[in-house]
Amino acid sequence: MYEKLFDLSGRVALITGGSRGLGKAMARAYAEHGAQILICSRGEEELRAAAAEVKAGLSTRVEWITADLANRAEPQRLADEALKRFGRVDILVNNAGGNQPQRADQITDEAWDRVLELNLSGIMRLTRALLPQMMERRWGRVIHTSSVLGLGGKKERNAYSATKSALIGLARSSALDLGPYNVTVNCLAPGPFLTELPLGLLNETQKQEFTERTALKRWGRPEEIAGAALLLGSEAGSYITGTTLLIDGGTLANIL
Numbered sequence: 001m002y003e004k005l006f007d008l009s010g011r012v013a014l015i016t017g018g019s020r021g022l023g024k025a026m027a028r029a030y031a032e033h034g035a036q037i038l039i040c041s042r043g044e045e046e047l048r049a050a051a052a053e054v055k056a057g058l059s060t061r062v063e064w065i066t067a068d069l070a071n072r073a074e075p076q077r078l079a080d081e082a083l084k085r086f087g088r089v090d091i092l093v094n095n096a097g098g099n100q101p102q103r104a105d106q107i108t109d110e111a112w113d114r115v116l117e118l119n120l121s122g123i124m125r126l127t128r129a130l131l132p133q134m135m136e137r138r139w140g141r142v143i144h145t146s147s148v149l150g151l152g153g154k155k156e157r158n159a160y161s162a163t164k165s166a167l168i169g170l171a172r173s174s175a176l177d178l179g180p181y182n183v184t185v186n187c188l189a190p191g192p193f194l195t196e197l198p199l200g201l202l203n204e205t206q207k208q209e210f211t212e213r214t215a216l217k218r219w220g221r222p223e224e225i226a227g228a229a230l231l232l233g234s235e236a237g238s239y240i241t242g243t244t245l246l247i248d249g250g251t252l253a254n255i256l
């Protein structure tokens, strides 16, 4: 009865920011469970290599497409291209995200607008474009990659934290619109994971502070996002919607 809970055969998954880090790990996890995969990001070379890695040893279809999701026109183009190539998208993982650290009194309009477009508005636009075909088939999974910084704060993370909190609210309310169509909407909230994004922003002391804050006393490895992504992306998560799943090694369990 439960053997096929995580089976994704016949499903098509679009994973933004799938060229490295958490997105690539989720793409591989879905591919290993039988889904056809489309990954996107800006860097062509990295995408090509990631697609080969995601496909290695599997017979499932894996494709890539470049898109700059901080550009307002790109989500619609990406959705159109995904539907043209695959005919459907069953699982949408809005994972691409970025950060431009700035103090609250020094945020520039340019940085604010860019982080909001990539981390929030573009996600709404891409989701909106792909929802009708999910609703029509009465099956869909939408997953936004939020963050522990959507639930807690950190110095100089204003725009980033605002968008990651907003995704949690977006998931809650859109889950209510889409529930009658059997489309679930949830957030993943990762804590510190060993990927380019945080490692490029933090010095050694700050990295150590994150290590200490976790209950497990270590950073997450990208592949440790896979279990949660499979849960929310598959039949296993059929009664989970409008919620946020922390994968943070116990970061938010620790108030000190």
Ligand SMILES: NC(=O)c1ccc[n+]([C@@H]2O[C@H](COP(=O)([O-])OP(=O)(O)OC[C@H]3O[C@@H](n4cnc5c(N)ncnc54)[C@H](OP(=O)(O)O)[C@@H]3O)[C@@H](O)[C@H]2O)c1
Binding pocket: 016, 017, 018, 019, 020, 021, 022, 023, 040, 041, 042, 043, 046, 067, 068, 069, 070, 071, 095, 096, 097, 098, 118, 145, 146, 147, 148, 149, 189, 190, 191, 192, 193, 194, 195, 196, 197, 198
């Ligand atoms: N790692 C962590 O500790 C952590 C914690 C909490 C939340 N998160 C969230 O997890 C998600 C994935 O991040 P990651 O940690 O895996 O970082 P990462 O390794 O730097 O990956 C980020 C991905 O997003 C893509 N991307 C960035 N800007 C883009 C744009 N304008 N258009 C399209 N794609 C873009 C990147 O490719 P290109 O640069 O080539 O476009 C890359 O594929 C993000 O939403 C991040 O906020 C990460």
